[in-house]
Amino acid sequence: MPELPEVEVIARGLHRSLVGRTMEEACHVDLTRLSDPAASLLPRILGLRIEGVRRRAKVLLMDLSDGTVLAFHLKMTGRVVHGPMREPDSHDRLFLRLDNGTLLSFSDVRKFGYVRAFSPQELQEWQFLQKVGPEPLDTDAKSLAHRIKGRKARIKALLLDQTVVAGIGNIYADESLFRAGIHPETRANRISLARAVRLFTELQAVLGQAIAENGSSIRDYVNADGDAGAFQNSFNVYGKKGSACGVCGSRLEAVCVAGRTSTFCPECQPKRGPKHQPQPSAKDGCRKKGYRP
Incomplete structure (x- = not known):
């Protein structure tokens, strides 16, 4: 699952390339189960200009010109990418054609992610974000x-x-x-x-x-x-x-x-306190069968 750094990197990249762009057409729609239905989602976002992209917790928040906020929760395998137009594949959930002919796409292999639209009041009342703790990079x-x-x-x-x-x-x-x-x-x-x-x-x-x-x-x-x-x-x-x-x-x-x-590390991280203070190093991996990484 993408964590804070991955979602922050995506938000910064989308902010750089999307601000000022207008979402003109949904040219492919295969939304995930937890997403807003297309019949209610698309009328709320099409024709609106993107004013900014930010992150709260692990959620991407896209601020639109009428105050609507488009939220993407990537969950385990979600991706939001801005690039040239292309043909959809089996993992693509939403294609939005922008006013400059580029594509904003949301894809999700496992279908656990979702996209939803909120008014400012609805976003404030969204229980998911109401329960989330402070941002670790904005708190001492x-x-x-x-x-x-x-x-x-x-x-x-x-x-x-x-x-x-x-x-x-x-x-x-x-x-x-x-x-x-x-x-x-x-x-x-x-x-x-x-x-x-x-x-x-x-x-x-x-x-x-x-x-x-x-x-x-x-x-x-x-x-x-x-x-x-x-x-x-x-x-x-x-x-x-x-x-x-x-x-x-x-x-x-x-x-x-x-x-x-x-x-x-059992030596650097003993249960009774550290014997010495570890510093960053690197490299490779393996996973214990039956545990979720």
């Missing part, structure tokens, strides 16, 4: 640390909880925990405020680096131009169970936390 690390203070849940589960902090998924949870030297099964109430601040400082650094490197391409993710990301080349632990830790050489291990594979 100490404030984020206080959101987990005293909680008994395992820290990896809290990082994945969208009501605690927005946009974080398995990749960036694993990578930030490694950099902070914290075992993914550690209970949050066993983590000092100073270590929690460091964790969220490292999380912010990981997210910033991933955005600068165009996100992580594991399977389906591409940016707004259809290009892959590069941050997967900087992974320290994610998907690398059985590989040697780039810091200490220990064999990386994995546990299941909140139903997700959590890869860690």
Whole structure:
């Protein structure tokens, strides 16, 4: 699933290329089950000019000229790409022809993603966004640390909880925990405020680096131009169970936390606190059968 950096990269790319463009025609429609029906969606967006593209949590938000907001939730395999006109394939869900003859396309192999249109009031009342926690790049690390203070849940589960902090998924949870030297099964109430601040400082650094490197391409993710990301080349632990830790050489291990594979270094991230502080390294991967990456 695209996480915060991937959706941010897409939003920035679309903003650069789409502002001022008008959506003139829907030339292919095969919407997913959770999307607004075409009969109600298309009349709300066609003929409108795109004023901006932004992100909230893992959702793309496209601001239109009459105040309508077009929302794309990519879920596991969704893509939103701006490029030249082409013929649709079996994974394409919506083709919007723009006033300059280019194509804005939404595709989704697994059909879990969706596209919906909201008025400003409807967007404000959308329960999905009402429940989402603060943006990690717009909130200081100490404030984020206080959101987990005293909680008994395992820290990896809290990082994945969208009501605690927005946009974080398995990749960036694993990578930030490694950099902070914290075992993914550690209970949050066993983590000092100073270590929690460091964790969220490292999380912010990981997210910033991933955005600068165009996100992580594991399977389906591409940016707004259809290009892959590069941050997967900087992974320290994610998907690398059985590989040697780039810091200490220990064999990386994995546990299941909140139903997700959590890869860690038993030496750099011991349950009783770090023996030394890991720093970023890199490379490859493997996945434990039966766990969701």
